[in-house]
Amino acid sequence: MAKLILTPTGEVVLKKRYLSRNRQGKISETPERLFRRVAHAIALADVLFDPQASVEETAQEFEEALTSLSFLPNTPCLMNAGKPLGQLAACFVIPIEDSLESIFEAVKDTALIHQSGGGTGFSFSRLRPKGDTVRSTHGVSSGPVSFMRVFDMATETIKQGGARRGANMGVLHVTHPDIEEFIKAKELPGQFRNFNLSVAVDDTFIKALKRGKDYPLIHPSTGSVVGRRSARKILEMMAECAWESGDPGILFIDAVNRSNPTPALGNIEATNPCGEQPLLPFESCTLGSINLTKIINGKGINYQRLRELVNLGVHFLDNVIEVNRYPLRQIEEMTKKTRKIGLGVMGFADMLILLGIPYASEKAVNLAEEIMSYINECAVEASTKLAEKRGNFPAFEQSIYSSKKVKKRRNATLTTIAPTGTISIIAGVSSGIEPVFAFRIKRHILDTAIKETHPIYERYHKKRRPIPKDIFQTAWDVPPEWHLKIQAAFQKYTENAVSKTVNFPATSTPEDVKKVYLMALDMNLKGVTIYRDKSRPEQTLAACSLKNEECW
Numbered sequence: 051m052a053k054l055i056l057t058p059t060g061e062v063v064l065k066k067r068y069l070s071r072n073r074q075g076k077i078s079e080t081p082e083r084l085f086r087r088v089a090h091a092i093a094l095a096d097v098l099f100d101p102q103a104s105v106e107e108t109a110q111e112f113e114e115a116l117t118s119l120s121f122l123p124n125t126p127c128l129m130n131a132g133k134p135l136g137q138l139a140a141c142f143v144i145p146i147e148d149s150l151e152s153i154f155e156a157v158k159d160t161a162l163i164h165q166s167g168g169g170t171g172f173s174f175s176r177l178r179p180k181g182d183t184v185r186s187t188h189g190v191s192s193g194p195v196s197f198m199r200v201f202d203m204a205t206e207t208i209k210q211g212g213a214r215r216g217a218n219m220g221v222l223h224v225t226h227p228d229i230e231e232f233i234k235a236k237e238l239p240g241q242f243r244n245f246n247l248s249v250a251v252d253d254t255f256i257k258a259l260k261r262g263k264d265y266p267l268i269h270p271s272t273g274s275v276v277g278r279r280s281a282r283k284i285l286e287m288m289a290e291c292a293w294e295s296g297d298p299g300i301l302f303i304d305a306v307n308r309s310n311p312t313p314a315l316g317n318i319e320a321t322n323p324c325g326e327q328p329l330l331p332f333e334s335c336t337l338g339s340i341n342l343t344k345i346i347n348g349k350g351i352n353y354q355r356l357r358e359l360v361n362l363g364v365h366f367l368d369n370v371i372e373v374n375r376y377p378l379r380q381i382e383e384m385t386k387k388t389r390k391i392g393l394g395v396m397g398f399a400d401m402l403i404l405l406g407i408p409y410a411s412e413k414a415v416n417l418a419e420e421i422m423s424y425i426n427e428c429a430v431e432a433s434t435k436l437a438e439k440r441g442n443f444p445a446f447e448q449s450i451y452s453s454k455k456v457k458k459r460r461n462a463t464l465t466t467i468a469p470t471g472t473i474s475i476i477a478g479v480s481s482g483i484e485p486v487f488a489f490r491i492k493r494h495i496l497d498t499a500i501k502e503t504h505p506i507y508e509r510y511h512k513k514r515r516p517i518p519k520d521i522f523q524t525a526w527d528v529p530p531e532w533h534l535k536i537q538a539a540f541q542k543y544t545e546n547a548v549s550k551t552v553n554f555p556a557t558s559t560p561e562d563v564k565k566v567y568l569m570a571l572d573m574n575l576k577g578v579t580i581y582r583d584k585s586r587p588e589q590t591l592a593a594c595s596l597k598n599e600e601c602w
Contacts, residue, residue, distance in 0.1 A: 051110075051113065051114060051117060052114055052117045052118035053117075054081055054082055054085070054117045054118075054119075055119075056081060056476070056478065057475075057478040057502075057505065058500075058502075059475055059478075059493065059495075059500050059502050060475055060476045060477070060478050061081070062495055062498060062500060063472055063475050063476055063495055064081050064084065064476060065077060066495055066496050066498065067125075067129070067472065067495075067496070068084060068125075068128050068129055068476075069081065069084055070084070070087075070133070082117065084128065085113055085116040085117050086109075086113055087131065087132040087133075088112070088116060088123070088127065088128055088131040088132060089109045089110075089112035089113035089116055090105075090109045090113075090132060091131040091132035091373060092109075092112060092123075092127075092131060092366055092369045092370055092373060093105045093106075093108035093109035093112055093369065094369075094373060095368075095369035095370075095372040095373045096108050096369065098372055099439060099440045100439070108365075111362060112362070112366055115359065115362050115366075118344065119341055119344070119476070119477040119478070120340065120341050120344040120359055121338060121339070121340050121341065121359055121362060121363050121366070122338065122339060122341070122396075122470075122473040122476060122477060123138075123336065123337065123338040123366065123367070123370065123473075124138075124139075124140035124336060124337040124338065124468070124473070125140060125167065125472055125473065126138050126139060126140050126166065126167035126168060126336075127139075127140075127336060127338075127370060128473070129167055130166070130167060131373075135166060135167075135375065136373070136374065136375035137166035137167055137168065137374065137375055137376070137377055138336055138370050138373070138374040138375075139168055139334040139335060139336045139370070139374060139376075139385070140167075140168055140169060140322070140335070140336060140337050140468075141168070141169060141171070141322035141323075141327040141329060141334060141335040141336075141337065141392070142163050142168050142169065142170045142171070142322070142329070142333075142334045142381065143170070143171045143172070143319075143320045143321070143322070143329035143330065143331060143332070143333055144156045144159050144160060144163075144170055144171075144172055144331070144332070145172075145173075145331035145332065146172050146173065146174060146176060146177065146197075147176055148176050148177050148178055148270065148271060153177075153197055153200070154200075156172065156201075157200055157201060157204050159377070159378055160201060160204060160205070160216075160218070161204055161208055162377040162378065163216075163377050163378075164205060164208045164216030165208055165377075166377050168334070168377070169216065169217040169218070169219075169322055169323040169324075170216070170217075170218050170219070170322075170323070171218065171219035171220075171221065171320040171321050171322050171323060171329065172201070172218065172219070172220055172221065172320055173221045173222070173223070173250070173319035173320040174194035174195075174197065174198060174220060174221065174222050174226075174232075175194075175221065175222055175223040175226055175250065175270060175319065176270050177191075177193070177194040177197060177270065178191045178193075178269075178270060178271055179191065179193055179194075179226065179227035179228045179269070179270075179276075180192060180193030180195070180196070180227075180228050180231065181193070182269075182271075193228045193231065194222060194226070194228055194232065195228060195231050195232055195235055198220050198235070198242065198245065199242075201218060201220075201244075201245075202218070202242050202243070202244050202245055205217075205218060205244035206243070206244055216244060217244060217246070217323035217324075218244055218245045218246070218323055219245070219246050219247075219248060219320060219321055219322060219323045219324075219325065220232075220242070220245045220246070220247050220248070221247075221248050221249075221250050221301060221319065221320045221321070222247075222249060222250065223249075223250040223252070223270075223303070223319075224249050224250060224251050224252065224255045224265070224284065225252070225254075225255070225265070225266060225267055225268040226267070226268075226270060227267045227268075227269065227276055227277060229249065229267070229279075229284065230279075230284075230287065232247065232249070232298070233249065233284070233287050233288055233291050233298055234287070234291055235247060235297075235298075236291065236294075236295040236296075236297050237291065237294070237295070242297075245297075246297060246299065246323055246324065246325070246579075247297040247298035247299070248298055248299040248300065248301040248321070248325060248577065249288060249298050249299075249300055249301065250301045250303040250319070251300050251301065251302055251303065252303055252304045253304045254266075255281055255284075256302075256571055258281035259281035259282060259285060259571075260571075262281075262282060263280075263281060264278040264279060264280055264281065265278065265279060265281050266278055267279060285564065285567060285568075286560070286564060288300065288567070289560045289561075289563040289564035289567060290560045290563075292563055292580050292582075293554075293558070293559070293560040293562075293563045293580075293582055293585070294585060295585055295586060296579075296580065296581045296582070296585055296586060299325060299577060299578060299579040299580070300567060300570070300577060300578050301321065301325065301576070301577045302570075302571075302575060302576055302577060303318075303319070305574065305575070305576050306318050306321075306328045306547070306576050306577075309545065309576075310328075310450075311388075311449050311450050311451065311462045311463055311545075312330070312388055312445050312448055312449045312450075312462055313450070314445075314448040314449075315330055315387075315388070315445060315448060316330050316331065318330055319331075321547065321577070322335070324468065324469050324549040325547060325549055325576075325577045325579060326392070326394075326466050326467055326468050326469070326546060326547045326548055326549035327390075327392055327466055327468075327546050327547065328546060328547055328576070329390070330384065330388070331384070332378070332380040332381050332383075332384040332385075333381070333384045333385055333388060333390060334376070334381050334384075334385045335385075335390045335391065335392050335463075335466070335546075336367055336370045336371065336374070336391060336392070337367075337391075337392040337393075337394065337466055337468045338363050338366060338367050338391075338392070338393055338394070339393075339394045339395055339396045339468060339470050339473060339474075339482075340356070340359045340360070340363060340393070340394070340395050340396070340425070341395075341396055341397045341477050341479055342395050342396065342397040342398055342400070342401040342421070342479075343397040343400050343401055343404065343479050344359075344397075345359070345401075346401060346404055346405065349405060349406070350405075351421070353424060356421070356424065356425065356428070357424075357428050360393065360425055360428035360429050360432060361428065361432045363393045363429075364391065364393060364429050364432035364433055364436065364460075364461070364464065365432065365436065367391035367392075367393060368389065368391060368433075368436055368440075368460055368461060370391075371385060371386060371389055371391070386444065387443070387444045387445045388443055388444075388445050388461075388462040388463075389443040389444075389460060389461045389462060390461060390462050390463045390546075391461050391463065391464060392463065392464075392465065392466025392468065392546050393425070393429055393464060393465050393466065394465060394466050394467045394468050394470070394482070394544075395421070395422075395425070395467065395482070395483065396470040396473065396474040396477060396479055396480070396481060396482055397474065397477065397479030397480055398418070398480065398482070398483040398484075399480035399483075399484060399485045399486050400479045400480045400486070400506060402414055402417070402521075403486075403506050403521055403522065404506065405417075406518075406521055407521070408520045408521055408523060409485045409523045409528050409532065409536070410523060410527070410528045410529060410532035411532075414536065415535050415536060415539045416539075418483070418536055418539035418540050419539045419540075419542060419543065422465070422539070422540050422542070422543040422544060423542075423543040425465060425543070426464065426465050426543045426544065426545065429464040429465055430459075430464065433459055433460040433461045433464055434458045434459060434460070436460040436461075437458035437459055437460040438458055440460060441460075442458060442459055442460065443459065443460060443461055443462050445462065446459060449462060463545045463546050464545050465543070465544045465545045465546060466544065466545075466546035466547065466548075467482055467483055467540050467541075467544055467547075467548040467549055467550070468482060468549055469481055469482045469484070469549040469551075470482045475493075478505060482549060482550070483536060483537070483540055483548070483550060484525065484550065484551065485523055485524060485525045485527075485528045485533075485553075486504055486522075486523070486524055486525070487524065487525050488504075488524050488525070488526075489503065489504040489507040489522060489524065490502070490503050490504070490507075507522060510522075525551075525553040526553060526555050526583065528553070530552050530553075530554065530562070530565070530566045530569075530580075531566075531569060533550065533551075533552040533553065534552065534566065534569055534570055534573055534575070534578070535573075536550070537550040537573075537575060537578075538573040538574060538575060541574065541575055541576065542574070547576040547577060548575075548576070548577075549579075550578075550579065551579050551580065551581050552566050552578065552579065552580045552581070553580075553581055553582075553583070554580060554581065554582040554583065555582070555583055556582060556583040556584045556585075558582055563580050563582075566578065566580060
């Protein structure tokens with residue numbers, strides 16, 4: 051078994067958020083035991099399909115991958131596997147219909163999901179606009195933004211699994227009459243602290259934008275046109291507000307549905323909180339990420355090892371669907387119908403540094419395509435082999451695969467690029483496919499502030515080697531167009547979506563943000579999120595760049 055080697059920050063994160071505690075609140079397990087607990091709990095699913103399966107052998111393979119930090123699942127799985135709660139999925143989408151009963155049923159469902167460690171996404175697009183008449187009471191509707199406050203307040207009062215606050219994604223379609231109120235929802239500091247916001251933009255809006263035309267506002271209940279807006283002015287409003295607060299992002303909803311694997315089950319209207327997992331109503335998904343720094347062989351890529359990790363990851367995540375204890379019956383039914391999983395990566399920027407490749411370069415873009423193409427190809431093969439033993443996902447005949455003459459497929463979707471916030475800290479690598487935020491940072495983890503130096507950067511310093519600044523690029527050194535190019539490279543071979551933030555320095559302008567939005571329109575992305583440094587008072591990372599090493 052590989053020896054577990056953690057960074058000081060990784061140890062703090064595990065102690066603060068993940069390790070089991072006794073009734074007195076004292077830590078009762080070690081990191082090694084945590085990984086053993088998770089590995090064994092997930093391996094148990096094997097006997098459901100083969101009574102003769104060697105659970106211990108599978109558990110050992112899983113434990114080896116976890117302990118070597120080569121593969122890690124999402125946070126709820128690490129927190130809850132092998133425990134009474136047993137809720138292991140990270141991503142949920144809850145439907146909201148235009149009735150008080152539906153809205154508050156969704157609030158209740160959200161509370162249960164947040165309590166179990168999951169994050170939730172909603173489309174508020176079906177709710178009638180502000181000022182509309184409510185026939186049953188002859189009252190007046192307060193609109194979707196006002197009801198979002200109810201969800202926000204409910205989230206504020208519930209601590210996920212006793213370790214972290216809940217997170218939500220609120221989506222509103224660009225044609226909704228209240229779209230401007232939604233775009234400006236975070237104008238006042240402190241509003242909707244528990245929400246990320248995204249405007250669902252369709253092809254009609256994009257065409258109007260390119261032609262400099264107006265587009266229609268449509269009443270969600272009647273389908274009638276109730277007004278028109280300038281597409282360019284709405285985009286400028288989005289850019290201005292995102293520059294100010296980081297929200298809203300843009301969700302290219304028609305692009306999302308063009309890759310919906312089960313259109314017969316309905317349209318996708320929302321995603322999980324970070325936007326990388328589009329889901330149908332009541333679907334959930336579990337995620338896991340491969341540590342790309344663990345597949346470097348000298349100055350090249352060990353593709354055999356990558357294949358092994360993809361096979362293990364697909365096996366692990368499919369098992370999670372079986373052993374998971376779902377917070378709602380509808381979620382269990384829908385999740386098992388499509389069996390969506392999201393295998394992705396972390397440590398991409400660190401891998402580039404180790405290979406001597408600048409993040410903002412064609413070499414990096416080409417390598418991103420090469421690696422993700424290989425991961426998706428291997429994941430499809432692994433899902434096919436699982437289907438031969440365990441059967442296709444139940445909604446297979448209602449999916450795009452049956453019409454494409456695919457015969458075997460265990461999972462409706464396989465690949466996702468998640469932000470890997472805390473699991474990348476545990477692994478001691480850069481998050482997801484993001485560039486290194488900064489090589490010296492001050493990080494806030496719950497009530498603890500930690501000063502941290504990037505390990506590869508630190509090794510260069512200790513050896514008194516000169517720092518190659520073209521290789522050691524921070525998020526602020528990478529021009530916005532290269533952020534998008536890397537995102538597009540991964541999205542090309544990712545079945546779900548890609549969580550990626552385009553970072554802007556504090557000195558950038560709303561016009562800079564608008565330019566990125568316009569670039570993203572033609573890059574086959576499913577969404578785009580921007581963040582301008584210091585635009586939020588509660589920023590969890592303070593950056594220390596190569597140019598300013600004394601900012602501590």
